[in-house]
Amino acid sequence: MAATEQTIDQVRELTEGKYKYGFFTDIESEMAPKGLSEDIVRFISAKKGEPDWLLDWRLRAYRHWLTMAEPDWGKLHYPPIDYQDAYYYAAPKVKEKPKSLDEVDPELLKTYEKLGIPLKEQAILAGVEGAGDMPAVAVDAVFDSVSVATTFKKKLEEKGIIFCSISEAIQTHPELVRQYLGTVVPYSDNYFATLNSAVFTDGSFVYIPKGVRCPMELSTYFRINAKNTGQFERTLIIADEGSYVSYLEGCTAPQRDENQLHAAVVELVALNDATIKYSTVQNWYPGDENGKGGIYNFVTKRAACRGKNSKVSWTQVETGSAITWKYPSCILQGDNSVGEFYSVAITNNMQQADTGTKMIHIGKNTRSTIVSKGISAGKAQNTYRGLVRILPKAEGARNYTQCDSLLIGDKCGAHTVPYIESKNRSARIEHEATTAKISEDQLFYCRQRGLAEEDAVSLIVNGFCKEVLKELPMEFAVEAQKLVAISLEGSVG
Amino acid sequence: MPLIEIKNLHASVDGKEILKGIDLTIDAGEVHAIMGPNGSGKSTLSYVLAGRDGYEVTDGSVTFAGVDLLALEPEERAAAGLFLAFQYPVEIPGVSNTTFLKEALNAIRKTRGEPALDAMQFLKLIRAKAKDLSMTDEMIKRAVNVGFSGGEKKRNEALQMAVLQPKLAILDETDSGLDIDALRIVAEGVNALRSPERAMLVITHYQRLLDYIVPDVVHVLAHGRIQRTGGKELALELEAKGYAEFGADEAA
Ligand SMILES: Nc1ncnc2c1ncn2[C@@H]1O[C@H](COP(=O)(O)OP(=O)(O)O)[C@@H](O)[C@H]1O
Numbered sequence: 173m174a175a176t177e178q179t180i181d182q183v184r185e186l187t188e189g190k191y192k193y194g195f196f197t198d199i200e201s202e203m204a205p206k207g208l209s210e211d212i213v214r215f216i217s218a219k220k221g222e223p224d225w226l227l228d229w230r231l232r233a234y235r236h237w238l239t240m241a242e243p244d245w246g247k248l249h250y251p252p253i254d255y256q257d258a259y260y261y262a263a264p265k266v267k268e269k270p271k272s273l274d275e276v277d278p279e280l281l282k283t284y285e286k287l288g289i290p291l292k293e294q295a296i297l298a299g300v301e302g303a304g305d306m307p308a309v310a311v312d313a314v315f316d317s318v319s320v321a322t323t324f325k326k327k328l329e330e331k332g333i334i335f336c337s338i339s340e341a342i343q344t345h346p347e348l349v350r351q352y353l354g355t356v357v358p359y360s361d362n363y364f365a366t367l368n369s370a371v372f373t374d375g376s377f378v379y380i381p382k383g384v385r386c387p388m389e390l391s392t393y394f395r396i397n398a399k400n401t402g403q404f405e406r407t408l409i410i411a412d413e414g415s416y417v418s419y420l421e422g423c424t425a426p427q428r429d430e431n432q433l434h435a436a437v438v439e440l441v442a443l444n445d446a447t448i449k450y451s452t453v454q455n456w457y458p459g460d461e462n463g464k465g466g467i468y469n470f471v472t473k474r475a476a477c478r479g480k481n482s483k484v485s486w487t488q489v490e491t492g493s494a495i496t497w498k499y500p501s502c503i504l505q506g507d508n509s510v511g512e513f514y515s516v517a518i519t520n521n522m523q524q525a526d527t528g529t530k531m532i533h534i535g536k537n538t539r540s541t542i543v544s545k546g547i548s549a550g551k552a553q554n555t556y557r558g559l560v561r562i563l564p565k566a567e568g569a570r571n572y573t574q575c576d577s578l579l580i581g582d583k584c585g586a587h588t589v590p591y592i593e594s595k596n597r598s599a600r601i602e603h604e605a606t607t608a609k610i611s612e613d614q615l616f617y618c619r620q621r622g623l624a625e626e627d628a629v630s631l632i633v634n635g636f637c638k639e640v641l642k643e644l645p646m647e648f649a650v651e652a653q654k655l656v657a658i659s660l661e662g663s664v665g
Numbered sequence: 666m667p668l669i670e671i672k673n674l675h676a677s678v679d680g681k682e683i684l685k686g687i688d689l690t691i692d693a694g695e696v697h698a699i700m701g702p703n704g705s706g707k708s709t710l711s712y713v714l715a716g717r718d719g720y721e722v723t724d725g726s727v728t729f730a731g732v733d734l735l736a737l738e739p740e741e742r743a744a745a746g747l748f749l750a751f752q753y754p755v756e757i758p759g760v761s762n763t764t765f766l767k768e769a770l771n772a773i774r775k776t777r778g779e780p781a782l783d784a785m786q787f788l789k790l791i792r793a794k795a796k797d798l799s800m801t802d803e804m805i806k807r808a809v810n811v812g813f814s815g816g817e818k819k820r821n822e823a824l825q826m827a828v829l830q831p832k833l834a835i836l837d838e839t840d841s842g843l844d845i846d847a848l849r850i851v852a853e854g855v856n857a858l859r860s861p862e863r864a865m866l867v868i869t870h871y872q873r874l875l876d877y878i879v880p881d882v883v884h885v886l887a888h889g890r891i892q893r894t895g896g897k898e899l900a901l902e903l904e905a906k907g908y909a910e911f912g913a914d915e916a917a
Pocket residue numbers: 678679683701702703704705706707708709710915916917
């Protein structure tokens with residue numbers, strides 16, 4: 173499970189070190205000046221030694237972005253973002269590992285403890301010197317915009333699997349990157365994706381060759397660290413014919429006061445008979461109970477099921493961030509292709525989430541399943557926004573959508589905004605939606621059996637989310653269940 | 666020493682007084698029955714003892730196993746050994762019976778300073794108890810009370826009681842919704858728990874249940890007070906005469 177966190181936390185103390193050594197003013201920090209301009213785009217591209225075609229692509233994106241307006245259709249309220257008041261490039265510096273757990277941030281350890289991670293493992297996670305061997309999960313850490321660690325590469329290479337940072341892929345496999353980058357999410361797609369295309373600094377790249385079943389879960393642990401540094405991750409996963417891969421993305425973030433912008437893009441391509449399972453546990457700093465601080469998370473995630481019989485399954489557990497704007501989608505192009513979206517979104521205190529999916533049925537007999545569980549507590553607002561579109565040639569297409577909302581307390585809100593467009597009479601679309609409150613009956617019943625109120629809420633909510641949580645790989649599922657409990661702390665009583 | 670001692674207990678719901686001075690003492694090892702017309706306050710008494718929100722105690726005291734019961738939170742009362750088999754058991758979608766009971770038992774054990782049971786130990790325990798109640802493995806895996814028939818829900822309450830092994834079990838109309846075979850099975854389960862350290866308070870509208878769970882003492886509750894107390898023959902008398910002599914309560 174949490175071995176996935178290893179690298180991040182190894183890297184975490186790198187950045188902690190930065191504060192200590194006054195990194196921000198240090199020229200060695202390789203931090204670009206604040207603000208966004210063509211020069212910054214060129215600077216980023218030059219720093220990374222990118223080929224001309226990529227610089228051109230970035231510049232086209234940047235110029236296009238200047239003509240765009242920030243979307244305002246989400247059910248989200250936040251002060252205007254000053255895009256000139258952020259840094260767009262920062263590279264981490266290598267620092268010594270802590271000698272023991274005593275040297276590790278106690279806040280971090282507290283979180284580990286709540287997640288039930290044993291002490292020995294905590295030491296490994298925190299990157300304490302000599303505390304552990306290689307993790308059981310392949311990790312590619314994206315940290316402060318530059319991938320700093322890639323493990324298990326050898327084992328993957330034997331199978332011909334490429335798993336590395338996208339910057340590295342640009343150098344080592346430019347033809348693959350060029351063939352697929354921007355083909356699922358074009359640079360002009362939307363405000364945040366366009367911004368990302370101009371200034372993305374790093375992310376993961378995965379290629380699974382024909383007929384290969386990836387022997388392990390691939391994992392990236394994101395972590396936002398440098399102050400005021402917007403994070404613009406770019407991930408590209410290609411599953412060639414008949415291949416299979418399961419990819420885990422997880423995030424945690426230390427507390428901080430400033431709102432931080434995050435605009436990632438994830439592109440997935442599944443060719444004939446290929447399957448991609450993409451799981452996310454997102455737990456960025458949500459802000460305090462008054463809504464101060466917290467991450468702004470504007471993400472574009474999209475999968476192209478290009479081949480016949482291809483399948484993409486998105487599973488997400490969203491508990492963090494002050495603002496979540498995110499619609500992992502599937503373009504079901506290949507005949508008989510399958511798209512799935514399983515989502516748990518928990519908002520507490522002042523958090524706002526506007527999340528859902530788009531299932532675009534193009535090929536014949538394409539099928540999609542949407543299961544969304546929204547939980548609101550405190551004064552939070554939680555919106556499911558989903559589009560199911562059946563195009564004229566999608567003979568026999570089927571969609572099943574289930575949207576359930578759970579309210580804790582009476583100051584929060586849950587909203588369901590389903591859009592359905594069908595241009596083929598043979599399509600079958602089913603939509604079910606429910607909204608419920610945790611009842612006093614249920615709470616009393618649990619407490620009468622000996623459970624404290626918060627444990628009762630956590631049990632009831634975990635039950636409510638079960639259909640989604642069971643889609644997660646084992647190592648994530650256990651952590652996710654605990655996260656559900658942690659994110660609802662203080663929501664009752 | 667009495668296991669539970671209720672003195673002059675007054676309680677209101679929504680500002681309306683329902684319990685108007687209950688006095689009731691139960692010793693360990695005893696089974697007491699409370700009978701009474703609908704709406705007389707039987708369920709209210711069970712909720713007040715279990716500490717449900719909204720049931721306000723306005724006067725009186727309750728001492729349970731030597732402690733002031735009314736000062737405890739509901740979960741602390743459970744840990745102290747008080748169990749309520751609900752008249753209307755509650756559904757918890759997505760949470761299996763096994764998970765629910767394991768969490769509950771381990772929460773209680775933790776409060777008592779006892780080590781938690783691991784998954785295997787617990788599974789062994791719940792399987793054995795389920796078998797006694799003729800419950801299948803499939804039933805204990807199902808979500809708590811979801812899709813259960815009325816009778817299955819009551820049997821599930823008996824299962825929880827058997828696993829949690831309370832000092833005082835309050836059974837609120839456990840007979841309602843049970844056919845005669847299920848009634849016998851549940852009654853056997855309850856009887857198996859009878860022991861010198863344990864007491865039961867069996868709430869029922871009908872005498873029928875008391876043929877199977879034979880009480881030591883029978884009380885009649887009406888108008889928020891215990892009106893009469895006697896031996897098990899009092900139940901038979903009520904069965905014959907009805908509650909007419911106590912006057913009709915408002916319907917519940
Ligand atoms: N939540 C409630 N709000 C208002 N009145 C209630 C509530 N619960 C019970 N009562 C009233 O209290 C009285 C006793 O009810 P109850 O304890 O359920 O009786 P019994 O279990 O003996 O049938 C009835 O008049 C009922 O209407």
